Amino acid sequence: MTLDKFIKVRYRADEEKVGVLREILSELGIDCARTIEERVDLQFDALKNLHANLGDDELFIKLVMGNSLVSYQLTARGEAWWWEFSKYFSENPPEESISEAYSRFLPNSRTNRRLVAGKVKRLERVEPFLDSLSLGDLRDYYFNGMERLRDELAKALGSKKSAKTIVFAVKMFGYAGRIAFGEFVPYPMAIEIPDDVRINAYTKRFTNEPPVSFWGRIAEETGIPPLHIDSILWPVLGGNDEVLRRLREHCTKWEDVLRLTAL
Numbered sequence: 001m002t003l004d005k006f007i008k009v010r011y012r013a014d015e016e017k018v019g020v021l022r023e024i025l026s027e028l029g030i031d032c033a034r035t036i037e038e039r040v041d042l043q044f045d046a047l048k049n050l051h052a053n054l055g056d057d058e059l060f061i062k063l064v065m066g067n068s069l070v071s072y073q074l075t076a077r078g079e080a081w082w083w084e085f086s087k088y089f090s091e092n093p094p095e096e097s098i099s100e101a102y103s104r105f106l107p108n109s110r111t112n113r114r115l116v117a118g119k120v121k122r123l124e125r126v127e128p129f130l131d132s133l134s135l136g137d138l139r140d141y142y143f144n145g146m147e148r149l150r151d152e153l154a155k156a157l158g159s160k161k162s163a164k165t166i167v168f169a170v171k172m173f174g175y176a177g178r179i180a181f182g183e184f185v186p187y188p189m190a191i192e193i194p195d196d197v198r199i200n201a202y203t204k205r206f207t208n209e210p211p212v213s214f215w216g217r218i219a220e221e222t223g224i225p226p227l228h229i230d231s232i233l234w235p236v237l238g239g240n241d242e243v244l245r246r247l248r249e250h251c252t253k254w255e256d257v258l259r260l261t262a263l
């Protein structure tokens with residue numbers, strides 16, 4: 001048990017910088033987040049490629065969730081990992097369970113080769129839940145219940161609801177649902193930002209408060225749910241040239257987005 005529950009912890013923040021951050025994000029809004037997700041983030045393209053090649057909405061969405069749950073301790077950038085995933089399962093659609101498919105995929109992966117046994121175990125633990133879901137259930141979670149999905153995933157894995165891979169799985173589920181069901185549904189305000197290395201390092205420029213609570217507050221103040229804030233920040237903080245080219249090409253507010261990286 002942590003002491004923070006009993007003692008009111010005071011965090012330091014650079015209020016001037018936080019004010020500029022709030023102002024830029026409010027100007028960008030959820031529309032800009034959506035443009036970045038669908039036109040700039042290379043992960044979204046990787047998912048579109050897999051969806052087109054698999055031709056099976058249910059399997060596609062379940063694979064995307066499974067992949068998110070083992071997206072940690074990567075040996076390359078996230079974008080490269082998602083493209084390796086997309087190409088592999090386009091060429092090798094699983095004929096067995098997802099965990100068995102990963103026990104073949106991960107040992108030969110270039111971009112996700114650490115802690116393979118633990119990752120396969122994680123997929124085995126979540127498999128009964130994934131297997132229990134029909135395409136109708138997935139549709140229902142997409143249109144009416146992303147928070148419920150987060151809670152069920154956390155329960156299946158015995159994880160905290162705010163654990164990085166749990167909320168990240170909901171983010172990628174949102175991408176997959178949008179591709180499979182063809183409609184945009186905003187992420188709920190209550191789902192936390194994935195606290196990964198890029199987001200953690202960026203948060204430290206503003207405050208020593210933990211990222212999840214800091215971005216939860218910024219989300220309320222700007223009206224942009226935390227997972228959409230992640231979508232604005234994550235690709236551009238990666239500093240990939242292709243991402244920056246796509247940002248300039250597709251996002252009319254690209255200069256404001258780049259101002260975020262300079263804060």
Ligand SMILES: Nc1nc2[nH]c(O)nc2c(=O)[nH]1
Nearest residue numbers: 071078079194196199230234
């Ligand atoms: N916060 C995020 N972490 C990620 N890791 C990964 O592979 N993709 C992401 C992402 O979109 N956001």
